[in-house]
Amino acid sequence: MSAIINDIEIIKAKATKINDVDFDxxxxxxxxxxxxxxxxxKNGNWEKPKVxxxxxxxxxxxAKIFHYGQSVFEGMKAYKDTEGKVWLFRPxxxxxxxxxxxxRLAIPELPEDYFMEGLKALLEVDEDWIPQNEGSSLYIRPFIFASGNGFHASPADAYKxxxxxAPSGAYFAGEVKVLIEEKYSRSANGGVGYAKAGGNYAGQFYPTQLAVEKGYQQVIWTDDNTHEYIEEAGAMNIFVRINDTLITGPTSDRILDGITRKSIIELAKSEYIPVEVRKITVTEVVEAAKNGSLKEMFGAGTAAVISPISGFGYKEVDYDLPKLDNTYASFLKKCITxxxxxxxxxxxxxxYSVK
Known part of the structure; x- marks a missing residue:
């Protein structure tokens, strides 16, 4: 889709809240x-965006968002370098x-210019909110939802x-311990797992809550049919290192095409790290943990970039991963950041340079 914006209306806040924020x-x-x-x-068209x-x-x-869940979103970050220049990553x-x-959710697609020029206008107005502290960034949340009214089960006629x-520090602090899911599924073939739909995440909360009650921080999702294949880690893509090979599952109807995931694959290959994109069975991971060939597991996503996994639970048994001095996770995270x-x-x- 294409549309050209010549200028974006900017209505500034009467007062700033920035002086009340502890950026440290x-x-x-x-x-x-x-x-x-x-x-x-409205009326079959996207109106001009404004700040x-x-x-x-x-x-x-x-409003149909409350009844039929038409809602999609993205997660991005803006960074400010030591010279104060603002950058985005693969926007x-x-x-x-x-x-x-x-x-996928029958929501009207958005013109590229509305997204990119609108985002740049917003970042220009709130440039002072982009932290320069190490490990911090300005988290960006674009989202679209159904604002049109009616109880009829059909797509809305209006959207926002x-x-x-949000200036933010680290998403996760340290390593996490995860539980491999044996009953619940994140998504199914033919479903909306590949979309960043709000309902996908709502459906994760209850199984994750059960895992937390058992002493884990997150869930490793398995396929909906057999629960034999590892698919995602919490709200992130998952990588497994067996010996020196980095493995991640292929994208599908069920698995989000993660931007950090794609970046890790390309970066690892450029550094001559062996990479395999293929299905990973739970049995393979458990056996690798038992024989010592499982070296690392980590989640990958915009918010955390890379989140190391210290151990996992499966069928009432816990498996700890080795503590290595030089991990793929730390190396690849540093390269990306x-x-x-x-x-x-x-x-x-x-x-991507904002200005």
Whole structure:
């Protein structure tokens, strides 16, 4: 889709909240910047987006988002380097995936210019909110939801596209212990698992809650049919290192095409790390843990970048992973974050200058 925006209306907040923020102690996604981008879909067209003060949204109780769950989102980050220049990481991939998700949920696709120029206008207004502290960034949440009214089970006739931002520290602190799921499924063939739909995450909360009660932090999702194949780690893609080979499952109807996932695969190959994209059985992982060939497991996603897994549980048995001095996880995370924050060259063309 294409549309050209010549200028975006900017309505500035009367006062800033930035002076009340402790940028040295930022939780993830708890503090929100002064402004947001807002764009409405009405009468068969997306209206021109505008930047407005961050504020509550007023909706009719019959708005279809509440009843039929038409909602998709993305997760991105903006970074500020030591010279104060602002960067994004593969933003067009986020835009394309947002529309892939939207199409699957019968939501009107968004023009590229509305996304990219709207985001740049928002970042320009709230540039001071982008942290320069090590490990911090400005988390960006674009989302679209059904704002049209009615109880009829059908797609809405009106939608809202919004981008909010939140200066944030690390998503996870340290390593996590996970439970391999034997009963519940994140998604199914022919379903919406490949879309970043809000309902996908809502469905994860209960099984994760059960895992937390058993002493784990996250769930390793398995396939919906046999529960024999490892698919995702919590809300992230998963990587397994057996001996020196890095393995991750192929994308499908059930597995999100993660941007960090794609970056890790390409980066690992460029560093001559053996990579296999194939199905991984639970049995293979358990046997590797038993014979010592399982060296690492980690989740990969925008929020955490890479989250190391220290151990996993399966069928009432816990398996600890070895503590290595030089891990793929730490090496690849540093490579990616150095590119994101303009500390190193970017041979892949992933880094995007905002201005």
């Amino acid at each position: 102690n930022l939780k993830f996604g708890h503090v929100f910047s002064d402004h947001m981008l807002e764009c409405n879909y 407005v003060p961050y504020q509550p949204i007023t909706l009719d109780p019959s 067009l991939d986020n835009y394309k995936r947002l529309n892939i998700s939207a199409k 596209f919004i981008i909010c931002t 150095d590119i994101q924050t303009n500390k190193t060259d970017d041979p892949f063309g992933w880094r």
